[in-house]
Amino acid sequence: MRLTRYLAFGVAFSVFSFPSFAEKNIVSNTQKENARALMQTALESDLAYDIVESLTTEVGPRLAGSEAEKRARDWGVALGKELGFDKVSVEEFTMPFWDRGHLHISLTTPYTQPLYGTALGGAGPSKERFDAEVVYFRDIHALAAVKEGEIAGKAAFVDGDFLVKSQTGAGYGPANQRRRIGWQHAQRGGAKALVVRSVGSSSHRFPHTGMMSESKEGWADIPVIAISNPDADHLRRLHKLGTPLHVSLHSTSKWKGDVSSGNVILDLIGSEKPEEIVLIGGHLDSWDLGTGAVDDGAGVAITTAAAVLISKLPKRPKRTIRVVMFGAEEVGLLGAFAYAKQHENNLHNHVVATESDFGARSIWRLVSNVNPEATKLIDEIAKVISPLGIVRGGSDVPGGGPDIIPLVEKGVPTIRLNQNGRDYFDLHHTPDDTLDKIDPDELAQNVAAYAATIYMIADADVALKE
Amino acid sequence: MRLTRYLAFGVAFSVFSFPSFAEKNIVSNTQKENARALMQTALESDLAYDIVESLTTEVGPRLAGSEAEKRARDWGVALGKELGFDKVSVEEFTMPFWDRGHLHISLTTPYTQPLYGTALGGAGPSKERFDAEVVYFRDIHALAAVKEGEIAGKAAFVDGDFLVKSQTGAGYGPANQRRRIGWQHAQRGGAKALVVRSVGSSSHRFPHTGMMSESKEGWADIPVIAISNPDADHLRRLHKLGTPLHVSLHSTSKWKGDVSSGNVILDLIGSEKPEEIVLIGGHLDSWDLGTGAVDDGAGVAITTAAAVLISKLPKRPKRTIRVVMFGAEEVGLLGAFAYAKQHENNLHNHVVATESDFGARSIWRLVSNVNPEATKLIDEIAKVISPLGIVRGGSDVPGGGPDIIPLVEKGVPTIRLNQNGRDYFDLHHTPDDTLDKIDPDELAQNVAAYAATIYMIADADVALKE
Numbered sequence: 058m059r060l061t062r063y064l065a066f067g068v069a070f071s072v073f074s075f076p077s078f079a080e081k082n083i084v085s086n087t088q089k090e091n092a093r094a095l096m097q098t099a100l101e102s103d104l105a106y107d108i109v110e111s112l113t114t115e116v117g118p119r120l121a122g123s124e125a126e127k128r129a130r131d132w133g134v135a136l137g138k139e140l141g142f143d144k145v146s147v148e149e150f151t152m153p154f155w156d157r158g159h160l161h162i163s164l165t166t167p168y169t170q171p172l173y174g175t176a177l178g179g180a181g182p183s184k185e186r187f188d189a190e191v192v193y194f195r196d197i198h199a200l201a202a203v204k205e206g207e208i209a210g211k212a213a214f215v216d217g218d219f220l221v222k223s224q225t226g227a228g229y230g231p232a233n234q235r236r237r238i239g240w241q242h243a244q245r246g247g248a249k250a251l252v253v254r255s256v257g258s259s260s261h262r263f264p265h266t267g268m269m270s271e272s273k274e275g276w277a278d279i280p281v282i283a284i285s286n287p288d289a290d291h292l293r294r295l296h297k298l299g300t301p302l303h304v305s306l307h308s309t310s311k312w313k314g315d316v317s318s319g320n321v322i323l324d325l326i327g328s329e330k331p332e333e334i335v336l337i338g339g340h341l342d343s344w345d346l347g348t349g350a351v352d353d354g355a356g357v358a359i360t361t362a363a364a365v366l367i368s369k370l371p372k373r374p375k376r377t378i379r380v381v382m383f384g385a386e387e388v389g390l391l392g393a394f395a396y397a398k399q400h401e402n403n404l405h406n407h408v409v410a411t412e413s414d415f416g417a418r419s420i421w422r423l424v425s426n427v428n429p430e431a432t433k434l435i436d437e438i439a440k441v442i443s444p445l446g447i448v449r450g451g452s453d454v455p456g457g458g459p460d461i462i463p464l465v466e467k468g469v470p471t472i473r474l475n476q477n478g479r480d481y482f483d484l485h486h487t488p489d490d491t492l493d494k495i496d497p498d499e500l501a502q503n504v505a506a507y508a509a510t511i512y513m514i515a516d517a518d519v520a521l522k523e
Numbered sequence: 524m525r526l527t528r529y530l531a532f533g534v535a536f537s538v539f540s541f542p543s544f545a546e547k548n549i550v551s552n553t554q555k556e557n558a559r560a561l562m563q564t565a566l567e568s569d570l571a572y573d574i575v576e577s578l579t580t581e582v583g584p585r586l587a588g589s590e591a592e593k594r595a596r597d598w599g600v601a602l603g604k605e606l607g608f609d610k611v612s613v614e615e616f617t618m619p620f621w622d623r624g625h626l627h628i629s630l631t632t633p634y635t636q637p638l639y640g641t642a643l644g645g646a647g648p649s650k651e652r653f654d655a656e657v658v659y660f661r662d663i664h665a666l667a668a669v670k671e672g673e674i675a676g677k678a679a680f681v682d683g684d685f686l687v688k689s690q691t692g693a694g695y696g697p698a699n700q701r702r703r704i705g706w707q708h709a710q711r712g713g714a715k716a717l718v719v720r721s722v723g724s725s726s727h728r729f730p731h732t733g734m735m736s737e738s739k740e741g742w743a744d745i746p747v748i749a750i751s752n753p754d755a756d757h758l759r760r761l762h763k764l765g766t767p768l769h770v771s772l773h774s775t776s777k778w779k780g781d782v783s784s785g786n787v788i789l790d791l792i793g794s795e796k797p798e799e800i801v802l803i804g805g806h807l808d809s810w811d812l813g814t815g816a817v818d819d820g821a822g823v824a825i826t827t828a829a830a831v832l833i834s835k836l837p838k839r840p841k842r843t844i845r846v847v848m849f850g851a852e853e854v855g856l857l858g859a860f861a862y863a864k865q866h867e868n869n870l871h872n873h874v875v876a877t878e879s880d881f882g883a884r885s886i887w888r889l890v891s892n893v894n895p896e897a898t899k900l901i902d903e904i905a906k907v908i909s910p911l912g913i914v915r916g917g918s919d920v921p922g923g924g925p926d927i928i929p930l931v932e933k934g935v936p937t938i939r940l941n942q943n944g945r946d947y948f949d950l951h952h953t954p955d956d957t958l959d960k961i962d963p964d965e966l967a968q969n970v971a972a973y974a975a976t977i978y979m980i981a982d983a984d985v986a987l988k989e
Contacts, residue, residue: 110760113757114757114760114761114764115633115761115764115766116634117630117634117636118636125634125635128634164583167581168582168583168591168594169591170583170584170814171811171812173954260959260960261727261729261955262729262813262953262954262955262957263727263728286959287955287957287958287959290957290958290959291579291580291814291957291958294576294580294958295580295581298580298581300581345637346637347728348636348757487728488639488728489727489728489753491728491753491756491757492753492756492757492760493726493752493753493756494726
């Protein structure tokens with residue numbers, strides 16, 4: 058990293074606080090001026106792009122629990138120190154490690170053709186390479202109806218609708234069922250393997266990985282493989298022609314015991330209420346197929362850069378701003394649960410929490426779920442950041458991002474700056490999640506929104522604790 | 524295939540030839556009416572899409588010389604018979620077979636990361652998996668300056684500019700040099716392998732395969748691997764940081780001796796000058812990474828469908844229309860050279876030749892290289908097809924497509940209907956060349972242009988022979 062040049066930049070921040078009539082506003086004029094200066098600075102800054110370039114290039118893919126994720130933590134610590142955070146620490150935790158291993162999958166009947174596939178997280182290995190007849194299921198509902206032993210020795214293929222693309226990402230949850238629980242039905246039916254149409258929206262030939270759901274009895278014994286949408290289309294067409302299908306498959310993915318992971322924590326200590334924490338962040342781990350640029354190098358970069366810009370103000374905001382680079386998000390929010398556990402005695406001091414984990418397209422909406430007084434504050438903040446093209450969304454929208462879920466469960470209030478997700482699931486969890494997919498201007502808009510919003514929250518006089 | 528429904532469709536073709544003043548035009552009014560009816564029918568027909576769907580689904584990828592290419596010939600013969608061609612034949616030839624084998628390639632220093640790569644056609648195998656230091660070359664010119672033995676035991680990586688995207692595909696040739704001849708310089712330098720930035724324009728994580736050029740001494744002894752543009756960007760960034768790079772590589776691609784290939788020939792026999800041949804076609808083989816939809820299932824489908832529509836006219840055009848589905852185009856125009864050789868005594872009767880082998884986007888231009896009298900005919904044809912959004916381009920543009928090159932060398936006149944190539948090299952020679960990338964409406968426009976153009980040429984009174 059050679060980011061020290063950012064330490065020297067200067068902005069015309071307002072250092073004077075005139076007591077005046079306007080000062081009685083929930084966001085003071087001085088705070089608004091500082092927020093606007095932060096936005097302007099952010100829009101002209103490459104800092105976030107340089108951070109995500111550094112992470113994806115110098116660390117690369119960072120599978121949860123891997124040696125690469127450890128290097129990412131070292132990188133995060135060095136970055137935090139270089140960029141002048143007041144306190145930099147790592148909080149470790151233990152987790153089970155799932156290894157993707159190697160995969161061979163191809164069509165063998167009616168002819169040999171490679172299929173572009175990848176194992177789903179938590180899938181089991183095959184003992185050896187095998188050839189199996191494919192049983193076609195139109196969707197997860199058809200697969201769910203399978204009877205015990207009904208497809209013994211065969212490979213189930215579960216098709217499904219193409220993910221509905223939307224600004225909000227609303228199509229992901231419903232489509233995700235075949236990835237999450239498909240294996241439980243296939244295994245009950247006696248299948249030797251499950252092949253799943255990728256949950257992503259990419260029309261390119263990339264499989265979409267992601268974690269399956271554990272059942273009461275544990276994880277899958279069988280290989281579970283997602284194939285790309287064009288490959289799934291191909292099988293669907295052959296099936297419609299009435300062609301018998303066989304696949305050859307060998308997968309070595311498996312669980313490999315406990316390893317260490319950790320969260321990296323970068324603090325800007327508050328000047329007046331240092332004990333009160335405004336938590337922002339992203340997750341440091343990534344799936345291993347791409348280099349984790351949009352998921353979630355971008356989130357790490359956006360929130361770190363926003364905090365760094367705030368740190369250049371003449372005076373620290375009143376509250377502490379904490380950037381958490383969560384570990385092991387992809388495999389079940391393990392870093393998030395570890396954080397909630399490790400800080401359980403101090404969560405009452407977490408006055409608001411939010412994560413950036415939905416790519417790097419422009420932010421278009423600000424939603425919140427905070428107390429009534431703080432809701433007024435968020436309403437005012439929304440007015441200040443509206444020139445960035447951001448609307449005020451619901452004030453009763455729970456959840457600040459995946460890694461905030463364990464905090465929400467403990468009552469921590471949330472806000473969220475919603476990125477436009479129109480092409481997020483084209484890239485998410487695929488080999489195509491690489492740096493070139495990030496638009497530097499849109500990334501800078503994200504930093505502008507985060508910097509202004511988080512500054513105004515952290516410096517507000519409003520009581521954010523219940 | 525269930526294409527017989529197309530045999531029954533009816534169109535209001537003009538069957539009467541009124542001798543009139545207008546009839547003295549180089550294209551008669553009757554011919555113009557028939558051409559317009561063909562265009563209208565083509566725009567409403569799914570025939571070409573159904574053909575390319577059938578080829579890509581029922582045959583799949585069709586590497587030159589493979590068993591799959593043989594199945595494609597069988598498919599072509601069955602299709603020609605089903606669609607009512609007057610004569611259907613296969614002309615076989617012998618060719619050397621190059622097999623892609625299996626590839627492992629990953630970065631190992633500064634960390635382990637998979638690289639998305641594929642062997643280039645004609646590359647040699649590695650004896651075993653090896654790890655080698657990477658020597659970075661900015662472009663093919665830098666690599667060309669390498670001295671004998673200068674990079675002994677290392678892996679050369681040749682970077683280069685991103686392919687210039689254009690409607691005409693003009694960027695491909697210059698970029699292609701690193702793929703074509705890079706290996707000769709790397710091998711002279713003693714490299715254990717050459718890694719090449721993909722020549723394609725895809726910003727997605729697909730490598731672009733394709734044939735290398737043979738040297739006087741023969742083919743490459745070393746593995747030559749193209750990696751995707753995002754992977755090449757990654758290596759470039761690491762190199763700029765001064766990071767030493769190593770790759771682990773194992774490739775089993777190699778030449779495997781002689782096999783059979785062949786061209787499939789579908790004739791509509793001319794009603795007045797059956798000996799005079801208007802040759803159209805595409806190539807039946809494809810690279811094996813995708814399913815050969817845009818390259819060149821589309822060309823096969825467009826030209827076959829155009830001929831079928833013409834065959835529904837009340838009367839065959841005066842000249843013979845020959846659809847050639849060329850074999851083994853990708854590996855050096857082997858089917859095309861075989862055709863020129865096998866028909867060498869009859870090439871004077873090939874009055875014009877053209878191939879569709881540039882994808883399936885809308886045709887935007889008609890160029891030609893025919894005698895002066897026939898140029899006037901092409902000018903008139905251009906006016907008839909202009910409502911399809913097609914302009915008349917140069918009348919001195921040689922070449923009717925890759926497989927027409929050996930015919931051009933023997934003096935056969937050419938025309939070409941130019942598809943818009945703006946995204947052709949995003950798909951061409953990659954795993955992403957699949958059916959879903961074809962727009963049915965644009966494909967139908969292609970058929971309309973081919974059907975009208977080829978009908979008017981085949982039925983013209985103009986002497987097309989020199």
